[in-house]
Amino acid sequence: MNVICQYCGKPAQFVDSSRVYRKSYGMIYYCKPCNAWVGVHEGTKKPLGVLANAELRRWKKKAHFYFDRLWKSKLMSRKAAYKWLSGQLHKPVAQTHIGMFDVSDCKRVVEVVFKFWRDQP
Ligand SMILES: [Zn+2]
Structure with missing residues (x-):
């Protein structure tokens, strides 16, 4: 799924949440330059909303x-x-x-x- 960062307009990366938290809580869409991310509905690639900075x-x-x-x-x-x-x-x-x-x-x-x-x- 192509998820766009609402702050910079570039595609977010689909990565494990341990990139931003101390431990893993599943996958997230992540934009490193904006320090913004959003979780997904469990077991899917569907984002829970828009990326949050x-x-x-x-x-x-x-x-x-x-x-x-x-x-x-x-x-x-x-x-x-x-x-x-x-x-x-x-x-x-x-x-x-x-x-x-x-x-x-x-x-x-x-x-x-x-x-x-x-x-x-
Ligand atoms: Zn961004």
């Missing part, structure tokens, strides 16, 4: 940190939290996965969750 990885972590508190606090179930988020971001539930998000989506997650907590009685 350091900035995007940082934002995804931050979005997860804020969002996960919604369901980890037991305020709502995990499923209900994703449903709520999909409504907030006007995305179909099937596409509401932080793993698939870009930087601006992640920023919106942080924003809507922040507002949610602020508006709690």
Whole structure:
């Protein structure tokens, strides 16, 4: 499968994830010059989304940190939290996965969750 790096427009390499992590978590598409990568659906060559560079990885972590508190606090179930988020971001539930998000989506997650907590009685 030909996967293009979204940052430089060049084809990414299909390599083992031990290239970027201390141990192997399966295969990834990797662009060395951009320090960007994405995992694949297990047992396939299908990428999980677009390649993420350091900035995007940082934002995804931050979005997860804020969002996960919604369901980890037991305020709502995990499923209900994703449903709520999909409504907030006007995305179909099937596409509401932080793993698939870009930087601006992640920023919106942080924003809507922040507002949610602020508006709690
Ligand atoms: Zn690149």
